[in-house]
Each structure stands twice: as structure tokens, then as C-alpha cells.
Amino acid sequence: MKPVKVGLLGLGTVGSGTLNVLTRNAEEIARRAGREIRISHAAAKHYDPTGLLGLDQVEVCDDAFAVVENPEVDIVVELIGGYSPARELVLKAIENGKHVVTANKALIAIHGNEIFAAAREKGVTVAFEAAVAGGIPIIKALREGLSANRIEWVAGIINGTGNFILTEMLAGRDFDDVLAEAQALGYAEADPTFDVEGIDAAHKLTIIASIAFGIPLQFDRTYTEGISKIESQDVSYAGELGYRIKHLGITKRTDAGIELRVHPTLIPERRLIANVDGVMNAVLVKGDAVGPTLYYGAGAGSEPTASAVVADIVDIARALTCDPENRVPHLAFQPDEMADLPILDMEQVETAYYLRMQVEDQPGVMARIATVLADAGISIEAIKQKEPEQGEGRLPLVMLTHRVLEKQMNSAIAEIEALASVNGQVTRIRVEPLAG
Amino acid sequence: MKPVKVGLLGLGTVGSGTLNVLTRNAEEIARRAGREIRISHAAAKHYDPTGLLGLDQVEVCDDAFAVVENPEVDIVVELIGGYSPARELVLKAIENGKHVVTANKALIAIHGNEIFAAAREKGVTVAFEAAVAGGIPIIKALREGLSANRIEWVAGIINGTGNFILTEMLAGRDFDDVLAEAQALGYAEADPTFDVEGIDAAHKLTIIASIAFGIPLQFDRTYTEGISKIESQDVSYAGELGYRIKHLGITKRTDAGIELRVHPTLIPERRLIANVDGVMNAVLVKGDAVGPTLYYGAGAGSEPTASAVVADIVDIARALTCDPENRVPHLAFQPDEMADLPILDMEQVETAYYLRMQVEDQPGVMARIATVLADAGISIEAIKQKEPEQGEGRLPLVMLTHRVLEKQMNSAIAEIEALASVNGQVTRIRVEPLAG
Numbered sequence: 001m002k003p004v005k006v007g008l009l010g011l012g013t014v015g016s017g018t019l020n021v022l023t024r025n026a027e028e029i030a031r032r033a034g035r036e037i038r039i040s041h042a043a044a045k046h047y048d049p050t051g052l053l054g055l056d057q058v059e060v061c062d063d064a065f066a067v068v069e070n071p072e073v074d075i076v077v078e079l080i081g082g083y084s085p086a087r088e089l090v091l092k093a094i095e096n097g098k099h100v101v102t103a104n105k106a107l108i109a110i111h112g113n114e115i116f117a118a119a120r121e122k123g124v125t126v127a128f129e130a131a132v133a134g135g136i137p138i139i140k141a142l143r144e145g146l147s148a149n150r151i152e153w154v155a156g157i158i159n160g161t162g163n164f165i166l167t168e169m170l171a172g173r174d175f176d177d178v179l180a181e182a183q184a185l186g187y188a189e190a191d192p193t194f195d196v197e198g199i200d201a202a203h204k205l206t207i208i209a210s211i212a213f214g215i216p217l218q219f220d221r222t223y224t225e226g227i228s229k230i231e232s233q234d235v236s237y238a239g240e241l242g243y244r245i246k247h248l249g250i251t252k253r254t255d256a257g258i259e260l261r262v263h264p265t266l267i268p269e270r271r272l273i274a275n276v277d278g279v280m281n282a283v284l285v286k287g288d289a290v291g292p293t294l295y296y297g298a299g300a301g302s303e304p305t306a307s308a309v310v311a312d313i314v315d316i317a318r319a320l321t322c323d324p325e326n327r328v329p330h331l332a333f334q335p336d337e338m339a340d341l342p343i344l345d346m347e348q349v350e351t352a353y354y355l356r357m358q359v360e361d362q363p364g365v366m367a368r369i370a371t372v373l374a375d376a377g378i379s380i381e382a383i384k385q386k387e388p389e390q391g392e393g394r395l396p397l398v399m400l401t402h403r404v405l406e407k408q409m410n411s412a413i414a415e416i417e418a419l420a421s422v423n424g425q426v427t428r429i430r431v432e433p434l435a436g
Numbered sequence: 437m438k439p440v441k442v443g444l445l446g447l448g449t450v451g452s453g454t455l456n457v458l459t460r461n462a463e464e465i466a467r468r469a470g471r472e473i474r475i476s477h478a479a480a481k482h483y484d485p486t487g488l489l490g491l492d493q494v495e496v497c498d499d500a501f502a503v504v505e506n507p508e509v510d511i512v513v514e515l516i517g518g519y520s521p522a523r524e525l526v527l528k529a530i531e532n533g534k535h536v537v538t539a540n541k542a543l544i545a546i547h548g549n550e551i552f553a554a555a556r557e558k559g560v561t562v563a564f565e566a567a568v569a570g571g572i573p574i575i576k577a578l579r580e581g582l583s584a585n586r587i588e589w590v591a592g593i594i595n596g597t598g599n600f601i602l603t604e605m606l607a608g609r610d611f612d613d614v615l616a617e618a619q620a621l622g623y624a625e626a627d628p629t630f631d632v633e634g635i636d637a638a639h640k641l642t643i644i645a646s647i648a649f650g651i652p653l654q655f656d657r658t659y660t661e662g663i664s665k666i667e668s669q670d671v672s673y674a675g676e677l678g679y680r681i682k683h684l685g686i687t688k689r690t691d692a693g694i695e696l697r698v699h700p701t702l703i704p705e706r707r708l709i710a711n712v713d714g715v716m717n718a719v720l721v722k723g724d725a726v727g728p729t730l731y732y733g734a735g736a737g738s739e740p741t742a743s744a745v746v747a748d749i750v751d752i753a754r755a756l757t758c759d760p761e762n763r764v765p766h767l768a769f770q771p772d773e774m775a776d777l778p779i780l781d782m783e784q785v786e787t788a789y790y791l792r793m794q795v796e797d798q799p800g801v802m803a804r805i806a807t808v809l810a811d812a813g814i815s816i817e818a819i820k821q822k823e824p825e826q827g828e829g830r831l832p833l834v835m836l837t838h839r840v841l842e843k844q845m846n847s848a849i850a851e852i853e854a855l856a857s858v859n860g861q862v863t864r865i866r867v868e869p870l871a872g
Contacts, residue, residue, distance in 0.1 A: 021725045031650055031773035032583045034761065129581075137581025145565075145573025147468045148457050148746030213466055272708055272732060279439035289457045290571035290743035293733030296708060297726060306727035310584030322758045325470065337467035419810050 003036035003318045005116065006099075007073035009064045009089060012078040014103050014130070016079060017306030018044035023054030023314075033314045043067045045153035068093045075316055077309060078102040081227035087111050091128070093426040094118045096371045098327060101244035101312040101318075103305055105364075109203035112210075112217040118329040123324035127312035132204045133158050133281045135304030136297040137311065142211045142285065143332040149287030150214040153252035155265075155434055158204040160279035160299040161188045162247040166264075167277040169235045170244075175228060187279055191379055197226035198247065198262040205249030208283070209260050213253060214333035218260070221343035225263035232354060236429060237398045238266050243354070243381060244274040257342035259349050266354050272296075273434060281284050282436060292434075347407035352381070352400065357416065358423040363387050365421045366397065372419070376412040378404045394423055400431060439472035440753045443509035443534075445500045445525060446516040446653060449482035452564070454513060458491030458749075465515060469750045472595055475861030479503045504529045511752055512621055513745060514538040522646055523547050526562070530554045535756075539566035541739055545639035548646075548653040552766040559760035563748035568640045569594050569717045571740030572733040573714065573747065578721065579768040580615045585723030587648040589688035591701075592638040595622045596715035596735040597631035598663050600682040602700075603713040605671045606680075609859035623715055624626035633662035634698040640856065641685030643718070645696050648690060649777060650769035654696070657779035670863060673834045674702050677818060679790070680710040687708050695785050702790050702836075702867040708732075709870065720870060728870075740816040783843035788817070788836065788867035794859040795833045795853065797824055801857045802833065808855070812848040814840045836867060 006022075008015055019039055022029065027247045030036045038057065043064040049055055061067070068076055068089050076093040078100060080086050094115070102108065108115070108128050129139045132154065140364050142151070159165050162186050168178040181195065182188035194200045199416045202222040227247045238245050243266040252259040267274040272294055276282040281299025286292050290345050298304035319327055329335060357363045366385065373380060379402040388395040401409075413426045442450055442458075455475055458465065466472045474493065480502040482510060485491055497503070504512055504779075512529040516522050523545050529536050530551070538544065544551070544564050554563045565575045569592065578587070591645050593599050600623050604614040610697050615632065618624035630636045638658040646653045660771040663683045674681050688695040703710040708730055712718040719733025734740035755763055765771060795801045804822065809816060815838040824831040849862045 017725070025584060025586050025725070028582060028650075030584050030785055031769045031775075032763070032765070034770045034773075135723075137577050140576060140581045141573050144751060145576045145747055147750040148461060148465060148743045150461050150464050182837065214464075275708060275711060285573075287743060287748075288461070289453070289739040291740055293572055294732070295729070297729035301727040304727055307582065307584045307723060310725075314583040315580060319755075319758065319762055320762060322755065322762050326755055326758050328754060329468070329470070333467045334470045337470075339467075340691050370568060376615055405509060 001035040003038045004074050004320065005038060005040040005072055005076055006075045006313060007067040007130055008039050008042040008071060009067060009076065009078045011042055011047035012014060012079065014305045014309065015044070015079040015364065017302030018041060018053070018079065018309045019058070020053045021306045021310050022301055022305070029286065029310065029314060031287070033317045033418050035317060036319055037313055041067045041070055041073055041168045042313055066096070068096060069133045069241055073098060075099045075101060075313055077313070078104060083107060090115055091118055094122050094124055094126070097379070099123055099124045099314070099316045100126045101309055102126065102128050105131040105207065105307055106198065109217055110218040112207070114334070116166060119330065120335055125316050126329055126330060127316060128207070129312050129364070130305045130308035132207050133283055134297065134299040134301065135281065136281060136308040137301065137308065138283045138295050139211065141295055143328055146285060146287050146290060149289045151253065152286040152287050152288060153250065154208050154212050154283060155248050155273070155274050155432065156208065156283035157273065157281050158249050158283065159195055159201040159247060160281055161192070163276065164279045166227060166230070166235070166245055166247060166304050169230070169232050172232055172236065174232055175230060176268040196228050198224040198425045199342065201247065201249045202336045203260045205260065206251065206252055207260055209258060210407040211332040212251060213330070213396060214257055214337065214339050215258060216338055216340050218343055219259055220319050220361065222348040223261040223263070227264050233396070234351035237356065237384070238354065240348040240384070241400060242269055243267060243431070244269050246274065248432070250432065254344070257344045257349060261346060264429050266429055267434055271434050347405070347410065350403050350405050354400055354405045354431055356396060356398045357426040358394050359396050360419065360421040361393050368419055368421060369416055377410065378402070378410050378412055437471040439474045439507055440510050440756070440777040441474055441476040442513055442749060443503040444475050444478040445503060445514045446513065447478055447483035447512065447625065448515065449738045450741045450745065451480070451515040453738030454515065454745045455491070455741045456489045456493070457739055457746050465746065465750060469602055469753045471753060472843070473521060473749055473753055477503045477506055477509055489506055498609070500525050501528065504532060508822045509534060510748055511535045511537060513749070514540060517862040518544060519546065526551055527554055529558055530562070533558055533560060535560045536562045536747055537752070538562065538564050539745055541567040541639040541643065545642040545653055545655040547854050548643070551585060552771070555766065556771055561752050561763055562750060562766060564643070565748050566741045566744035568643050568733040569719055569731070570737065571743040571866050572717060572719065573744065574645065574719045574731050574782065577731055578644065579764055582721060582723050582726060585725045587689065587720040588634060588724060589686065590644050590648050590719060590867065591684050591686045591709070592644065592719035593709065593712050593717050594685050594719065595631055595637040595683060596717055596736060600635070600715045601632070602663060602666070602671070602681055602683060605666070606670050606805050606821045608672065609667055613668060615785055620721070630662050633733050635684045637683065637698045641687055641696065641698055644685065645687040645694060648687060649694055650767070650773065650775050651777050654779055657696055657780040659697040659699070663700050668831070670865060673792065674790065676820070677836060678705055679703060679867070680705050683711065687869065690780070693780045693828065697782060697785060698778050700865050702865055708872050758842055764869045766784070783846065786839050787842070788839045790834070790836055790865040790867055791843055791862040792832060792834045794830050796857040797829050797831050804855055805833070805852055805856065808851045809837065809848055813843050814838070814844065814848055
């Protein structure tokens, strides 16, 4: 069979990894795919040829549109990132009847509905395994491996930078200190907003939710809260209570609609996912038939991400002559079978809570706080009064509550913050059992 | 589109689960598959209709061959188990041009090469996701999700009964005691040989190795050692050394050939897989590009296994009109691209070891043992002399060694057992770091 020719847009971290993996494992991959897969063309404005394998076989230019227009190219691999010109390039590739593979989570989360509609029109595939959780084949697991199930919820550690920071904070280090190290190590960007404020995780969660529940991509409906307000004392108090704090993307089907939320979360420390450390990612999926399943691996990096990119290329190569209707639908469900389930506002979401506040060291304080919570119908599961800090006559009060609507918790917290014996703001972190 | 008609052979645990999942989630599954999937026929000698959903839509008979011969049936699902008549039924289904889904690990491990050759001849698919690790989509992950990788090794907890027993032994309970409970709970058969002696795990490992490395199925070359000789003191000493004992199936590519072995294994307790407890399964895969990835979930049970069976049915339904050459190869690699790599004898395998022996409580014993090991070129990593038991003048000596060829360890152990100051046999458990 004729080799499949791939046009690579971008020779950065993931682009280099893709070239290297396809070159180094060419034989192994051809033995699987039944045909040779070769990067014939690549576009990059600037790149460092050091360490790149098989570059002599590739026609490199600096015009990505030239690759997309090249009739020799069967599959376009978009690894430029960002919205523009990535969107225009992908749409042009589709228009030219080429299949597309992308690792671009932002592009899929924001422009996926448009892109998949165009791809459907032209009968081509747009594959994006690498956009979620790097090398972990979670898109394939959700879309194909668990296709028997009504998915109940998915919870994932889907941002390695955030997980690295929280893991290091377990040793008592401060957020700012660890962030600086993450930047020095290259785990975090100079502007870390996308990672630490949860936007990157929200992009990925948007994609996961769509595939899990058969709903359109709705990034703008995702509740997003980062980890920049987590203090090392919260990590340590959570530990004393038997929990770990992880930055999770959570999407859940309820009778009222779909929950779609990214925020720091206390998880019981015995759960496997609570023990996923450093830059590693993990996604926990609860299906009605299979129960809980977990997928763990590297969520970023050159070759792990390339692993997902190349798997998508192999899938496309294998199904190149299939009827488009016989291919797996982009978003797992047939495009005319997408459901119009409402996405819940955060106020409609019910979780348990960890609360921490600074209170005056005097009698009756705990009773007043407990009364506010009781009046709001919120049950307390555990309460811990810590030693006063710096002999100030104030002390930290930490508690765990039972499940309650966010809306009710918001009012209760407002009332607690208004109490004279409570200083400053109440820190609130949601708690999830993540039980099978 | 016309519904896909499924003929179900067997209405036992997994058969009932398959019927129930396909009935309960019919709409969700059709939204994914793009067509209705319906169990139209079933064969069962005896079955209990209690709790079976949608049975009124199914034509049930007691002759499995009648279902296999029925021209209305598109896909035959074999859930009878055992070698015969499962083999004859599957071969007849293939001969009749039907696709086959099976959960039968023994059948695939022993007769897979014959079955896949026949399927290839007729251009049909034989799918077997449910044969390995129940509901975990590990076959799909290895065969498709990681297709970019040169797989280095796979290590899995792939027998839930064995893992349940070892988990309970962590609490200090004895093997026999826990086995009796596992039998009462229905986790273990009245004859537990397949589970506790590792044969079931060896069937699954045979399949994993074939898919990981592109080699023919070679069950008879798998080294198989069960957990029936593990004592609760070993579980507890391992814990003191920072390890957990798990019953693993391990297959690894080395320069000399492929390792294929099932045995109890000490794993560092911080590894996620060391914390997979109870009847749950997990498979850790090391790929050269992606690094380590882990897949966790229920390895057995009615609906978890049905989840895998139905996923296979959906895959087949989606690709029903595809060219057979465009489908994913049964064993991941194209049939004419299988490699003839040698399977190593256990004596050629190199691992680290945990050793426990009963020694006389007198000076010089430890020196004599250390000398035997030193003369055999075996380095000791840690050594612990325990308190004497029952004031007998004998005491347990526990040690960890560095990596050494099994052949060398065998001679060293024979020499140690011949020492007058060592009583009885040396207990030996292999140690694997399972590091990424």
C-alpha cells in the first residue's frame, strides 16, 4: 500500500516529538497500521534541528497554508496551538478534503462545534486525542471503550502544572515558591494564568463532557476556579482530616442537568486519584455498567503528547478507505443525536465543603458559627479548632460539612463572614468522595 | 439503518449483564453506534429469567449451534466459557461469515492463533476486550491508543480473586481463611486452581504479550506461579521493607527475548498499582514514547464484563461495512507482520529478590549466608533478622537482593538450603521496581 503522507504544522515541543516518534518507531508503526506513515511536509517559522530525526526526508517550509494546500498531503497535523491561524488552517485543510489531527485543546473547546460540522460536511476526520490528558488514551476510552455505558461522572487531574504545584505544597511549601520552581523547570509558562487559574483544565473538561454525555462543546458554561488561593495550611489541614487537595475537572450528570466545573477539591486520601503526584494526569470515569475506571499517565511533554498524535494518525490511516458514516463520530455520539441537556450554574451544584476561617479565641464563637450553618440546613461532619497563630488571640477553625447546594453555602458563608468574631474571609474548598 | 442483530451464547453472569446493559442503555448505545443493536437470539441450557431485561424481545433456545447457523444473526457473542464447544461454535460462526465477540480468555489464549487465522480468511472480526481485565478497555488501549509506541513492558493485576486474597492478607489474615471467604462471597470458584495458581492470569498475560509485542499467542511458554504459598508473615515483612505483594502478570521486551511470567511480586508501596485493592484490576504499560500509563477498573463481574462485550459489539457495528483490511488487526499487528521473538525461560529472567528463611539463632549464620550470595555474585540490598518465634532458638531472616539471573539465584538458594544452620526451604518472591 502507498505510504500515508502527513503534513506537520509546527516543529515545537510536540511537533518535534511527533517527528521523532514517527521516525524512530516507523517499522513498529507500519507493522500495526499496515502501511507506512511518513511526515512528508512540515511548516515552521523557526525551529531547532538539533535532535530531530528523519528531517532529511521532510520538505520544510515556513508557510503553514502551503502545507494545507499541498495535494500530496493526506493528513494535516496541527501543532501550532492558539486560536488563529490554527482555526483557519484546520478549516482550510478540511475544505481541501484532508483529515486533521490536532493537540489544540483551546481550539477544539472553543471552535470544535464549527470544525466538526465542517469535517462532517466533507467526510473527513478531525482527531484530537492529544488535546486531553496528553498521552493517556482517554478520548478513545470514553468514546469507544466505554460506549456501552451511561456515563455518570468524570473527574480528572488534567493539568500537570497545577498538580505539580499541589504535590509540592504537600511538603509545606508555599504556592508562589513552587510556581517559581515550576516556571524554572519549564512546567509552567511565564504567564501561568492558563494553568493555575484552571482555564487549560476547563478546555479539556469541556471536551470530556461533550464526549461523555453527547452534548455540544460549551466552554463558556464551564465554572472555572484556579489553585492560586490554596494555602499550604489548607493542604496540611486537609491531610489531618484524611484528604488530599487536587485540582479537578468534574462533569456529572444529574436529574437537573450537567455539572461542568474546575476547582480545587478535597478527595479521600485512599483513592488512587488522590495519590497521582507531580506532573502526572489521571482521569476517573464512572459508568453505570463498568463502575469506576481510571486512566493514568503523562498529561504533557514532547513524546507523551506525540504518542496520542501518532495514535490518531494510525487510526485515520487504518480507516482511510472506510465510509465516513462508519467512522467513530468526533464527539462519540452521532451528530444528529446530540442532547440539549442544560449546563447547571455553579449555584445549582451540590457538594460537601471544607471551610477554614480565622476566629476570635473566645467562648461561644463556635456555637454562633454552628448556628448559622444549622439555620441554613447545613450539617457539620467534622470540626477542628487549631492552636492560635502567633499568640494573636485568633485561631483557625476548620470544618467539613455534609452535602449542600452551593447557593445555600454562599449565603451561609456571607452570614459567617458578617459575624464580629470571624476575621476576614472564609476559605471554602469543595469535597468530593469520588466513590465508585 | 437496519438494527444489528446479536446472537448470545450463554445467559450466565456475563450473558445476563450483556442483555441487561444492551436493553437498559439501548438508546444511549444507538446514539453512539448510529444504529440499533438488539439481541435477537440467545442460547442457554438453563437460565434464571429473574432480573433479565428485554427477554421478551429475544428468541431463546437451548441449542447454541442453532444460533450460530441462524442467517438473521450478524454478530455471535460467545459467553459460555471453556474450550469446547466454545471453539467449535466460534469457528462455525466465522465459517458462516458472522463477526464474533467473546469474553473467553482461555479460548483465545489457547486457540486464538487458529481462530484469528480463520477469521482473517473469512474477513470477519473476532473481538475479545472482555477477555482481559473485564471492563477496563486495555485491549483497545494497547492495540490502538498506544500504537505509536514500542512497548517496553506490561505489568498487571489481572486476577481479581488473587488480589482480593492478598489485600485481605495485609490485615494479617491467613491465605486459607481468606480463600474460604472469597469462595463464600462468590469471588472464587469451588475449585480455585485457575485463580490462585495463576492460570487465569497466564491466559490474560498471553493475550497482552501478543498484542504488545506482535508475537503469536504462546500460553505454553508462560511461566506461572500462584499465590498459595504466600504467608501472612511475608505480606507483613514486605510492608516493613516498604513494599506490597501483588500477584502480577509481567511481560517485558529484552535484548534476549520476551519475558512472560505470572508470579507474586514485591512492588514499592508508593506505586499506584501497589494500592489497587480488593477485586479490582489494573494494568501498567510502559511505552517508549508515552512513558508509563495505568488502566484501572473492575476485572470481573456481570456488568463490568458486559461493558467490554458491548463496546466490542459497537465497534463491530460501526465498522460493519468497512473493508476487512481497514479494520484494526486482531492482535494489533498485521497478521503477516508478526515477529518471531523467542520467549525466555524463567532461568534467563533477571529480577531482584525477597528471600525469607528460618535460621538457627547462633553467631556466624548470617555471615555464611552472605558468603554464599557473595560467591554467586548476588548483592544484598537489605537484611533483617526478626525476633525468634515461639522461643525456639530459630529466627526468620529476611533479605532483599539486587537484580540477578533466576538461574544464579536458583543455585544460591540450593546452597543456602544445604547449610546446617538453615531450616527447611527458602521462600523467594521476586521484586520489581515498576518505575517509569
